[in-house]
Amino acid sequence: MAGFREASGDLQLESVTKTFGDFTAVDDIDLHVPRGSFFALLGPSGCGKTTTLRMIAGLEQPTAGRVLIGDTDLTGSRPYERPVNTVFQSYALFPHLNIRDNVAFGPKRRKAADTAKRTDDALELVQMSGFATRKPSQLSGGQQQRVALARALVNHPEVLLLDEPLGALDLKLRREMQVELKRIQTEVGLTFIHVTHDQEEAMTMADTVAVMNRGHIEQLGAPAALYDLPRTRFVANFLGQANTGVGIIKDTDGDHIVADVLGTPVKILKSRSQVHDGEVLFGVRPEKVTVSRTQPEGAGNDVKGVVRDVSFLGVATSYLVDMPSGTTWSCYEQNLDVEPLDLRPGDEVWLTWNAGHAFGVPA
């Protein structure tokens, strides 16, 4: 292979920007993905995540910045010169080739001596050995998905890119494939970059999640850390649900700041708030909020609201509560008491939470 670049190590994007005419799809992002990790790029459609992926693949060239694997600068090289393979959205299997020839396509181009064995192994890995002679059109969506994965993995790329790989599958199959993908990633130990708009998918599979919005990386970290302590309003709302309220910071109290949310004083740990004066968006996750009929002991971090809606979910009961601030909060009651609260719409309730769970982001 003339031009093929051997490269090994961590994937790095340095100040990468991509513009299409007047539109800036990716705006000056830096990214460092350690070798062998499962990394998710999460964001709504149009946030630049797919463009970022395509720049790593070489299908787009950055307007500015560099793409590196280890010490090798891959900027400007063609897709076929990179040790990177892609599992395309809607799979993009070659319709005129059978499954075996689809999977063998990459190794054949690189004139691998052990093409046959590698193809067999890859089909084995995704449990599709029995379908080698079929045509892609004869397979179900889930099966095509597996073949697309095998076709990329068979090349032992340094980085495997997955572009919304589970988007076209139904919920049950998607859950199965999430587990499967994670198993395969652990087994082969390659760097996986997974692009998705499904926050649950990103959180269940990835070691590290980068939340993207409007061409920027809003926040990057382990799923639990992102969920527990979002740093921007966008991340707070995009990743899971958040009960929020806009307040003005009035005071400090030891390790806490005290914000006034439409008459209700709330405390946020200083270390958990991105702003320390002026306006703040106060937030707390629904499962961190406790519901009770009477005002709990110990003042502070409690608000009285009116139940708007009750849904019984089995393991828990979900409540929507209208707050004095005019917003609606969501919270849960775990169904473990012998005598449940048995709240009805219109009932007055007290919501309380541990100040340590609250977070503050720029409003």
Place this chain on the structure above:
Amino acid sequence: MTALAHAAVDPGADPAAPAPRATKRSWTAYVLLLPGALWLGVFFLLPLVQLASVSLQSRYPGFPGYYYRDVNLDNYASALTDYAPHFARSFLYAGLATLLAFVVAYPLAYAMAFKAGRWRNLMMICVIAPFFTSFILRTFAWSQILADEGWVAGTLNFLHLLPGGNIINTPVAVIAGLTYNFLPFMVLPIYASLERADPRVIEAGGDLYANGFTTFRTVTLPMSMPGVLAGTLLTFIPAAGDFVNMELLGPQRGKMVGNVINDQFLAIPGGYPVAAALSFTLMAAILVMVFLYVRRFGTEELV
């Protein structure tokens, strides 16, 4: 109908039997097919039977233009021996025109499908526009373009690149005319199959270590084969039977089989049976060739 009548007469029949509905549905299909079937029957099948019968008739000696019903295979023998060179020329010229049309049409269709952007519709109109003038008129125009006084022959003569001295009235002019006249039939199916191809599949070729040319050879071209197949058939079949290009652009001697059929029908008294036999032979030969071609290159999985 039978099932309906049966159900009405026999009240003891299983009430759940779906027979009446199924019958009704199948009748709908026949009714819908009726106009097309009638058209084909009256204007294709009957003339074909008539032609087959004529192709076996014998003429009355001494009465040119009169025939009697017979099983005269001499007509076919004459078609195959006397006119073998005409058949050979027809298939050679049509084959070359098909090849040339493919060579011109594929890059054009490719550009339209992948590179044209906002010019795509304009290019499409340019491909189709010649259809707004008549076939004969366009071929006449080519006789002007290729005439000895025209700039094409003039330029080539000036550069001493034209050994025979002229283009018009040569097989080259005929092949050029055929190529031009049937080009849209090659462009459009290839364009349709390229345009339908998922661009991500072509990107996948590049992602899997195939450079531009290899991706074209191993992914794009095979994916467009249904279009290529349709285009070559739509060009070759009418070109093989064409006589207009030869009539207007070709030499006086060394005609194609279409011209012979035309002459036998219209110019030579008593030529009907041989003309009919020639027509049938041409049809059979094309059918056999198309069959072999589709068997070799057909890609039914992709249709």
